[in-house]
Amino acid sequence: MAINNGLAVAIENMGFRYPGNEKISYSGLNLNITKGERFGLFGPNGAGKTTLMNLMTGVILADSGSITLLGEQVGRNKKANSLFGFVPQDFSFYYELSPVENLEFFGAWAGLNKLQIQQRTDELLQILSLEDVRHKAVGKFSGGMKRRVNLAIGVMHNPQILFLDEPTVGVDVHTRHAILDYLQTLNNAGTTLIYTSHQLSEAEDLCTHIAFVDKGKIIAEGDIDDVLTAHRHETLEELFINLTGKALRD
Numbered sequence: 544m545a546i547n548n549g550l551a552v553a554i555e556n557m558g559f560r561y562p563g564n565e566k567i568s569y570s571g572l573n574l575n576i577t578k579g580e581r582f583g584l585f586g587p588n589g590a591g592k593t594t595l596m597n598l599m600t601g602v603i604l605a606d607s608g609s610i611t612l613l614g615e616q617v618g619r620n621k622k623a624n625s626l627f628g629f630v631p632q633d634f635s636f637y638y639e640l641s642p643v644e645n646l647e648f649f650g651a652w653a654g655l656n657k658l659q660i661q662q663r664t665d666e667l668l669q670i671l672s673l674e675d676v677r678h679k680a681v682g683k684f685s686g687g688m689k690r691r692v693n694l695a696i697g698v699m700h701n702p703q704i705l706f707l708d709e710p711t712v713g714v715d716v717h718t719r720h721a722i723l724d725y726l727q728t729l730n731n732a733g734t735t736l737i738y739t740s741h742q743l744s745e746a747e748d749l750c751t752h753i754a755f756v757d758k759g760k761i762i763a764e765g766d767i768d769d770v771l772t773a774h775r776h777e778t779l780e781e782l783f784i785n786l787t788g789k790a791l792r793d
């Protein structure tokens with residue numbers, strides 16, 4: 544039974560290691576994300592952000608400890624899977640299909656009926672300015688249009704929690720604004736956002752709460768203004784350099 548403690552995500556004493564890879568290992572990790580937050584996860588290349596997101600969404604399973612979404616244990620749990628949407632860094636759609644066909648496929652996979660799929664498709668294509676290309680193969684789209692299709696798939700079933708792994712990478716200013724405006728609208732309607740990005744000035748505008756990860760550890764965490772004040776920095780970029788140094792990581 545789900546525990547209603549106001550938390551969208553609760554990670555308790557979590558341990559994880561890729562077999563044969565010593566570079567990244569999480570051990571005894573604790574992290575709480577409260578419902579309604581716009582939460583940003585930051586760190587250098589290879590710090591373990593995508594790994595942590597994959598653990599939070601049950602794409603990979605922790606070796607020990609517990610991860611719950613709105614009180615539901617992640618992993619092989621249909622209830623937990625219905626609570627969240629995931630917009631991965633790598634495009635998750637079928638290139639040869641149109642936006643309509645992709646949304647039909649992923650909507651059905653998420654358990655929506657035909658009418659719900661049709662209504663939600665029309666709504667999302669309009670919000671994300673994809674109506675004119677609704678029947679064209681996605682593989683021929685610009686980078687910005689592909690990112691918007693990727694986002695539409697992640698929110699098709701109106702999830703309560705939305706995970707986004709670098710949702711604005713490689714897009715122009717117009718698409719960046721369209722995506723961020725839509726994320727803000729979703730959050731205003733109650734969706735908890737959990738996002739990674741290397742665009743720290745963008746994150747300053749979007750996020751209410753942040754965590755920095757490095758080498759499998761959370762090295763700073765909390766309300767964005769409180770974290771900046773505590774570390775005596777004005778920007779996330781200054782804080783990032785201060786916490787993680789200047790050496791290249793990859």
Ligand SMILES: Nc1ncnc2c1ncn2[C@@H]1O[C@H](COP(=O)(O)OP(=O)(O)OP(=O)(O)O)[C@@H](O)[C@H]1O
Pocket residue numbers: 561562564566567586587588589590591592593594595
């Ligand atoms: N499936 C896997 N098997 C083994 N090692 C992996 C696997 N996926 C990632 N890693 C390793 O885990 C470490 C963390 O990778 P991860 O992708 O989580 O970092 P990241 O913080 O998201 O990086 P980036 O900012 O570059 O996207 C890296 O050393 C990576 O090579």
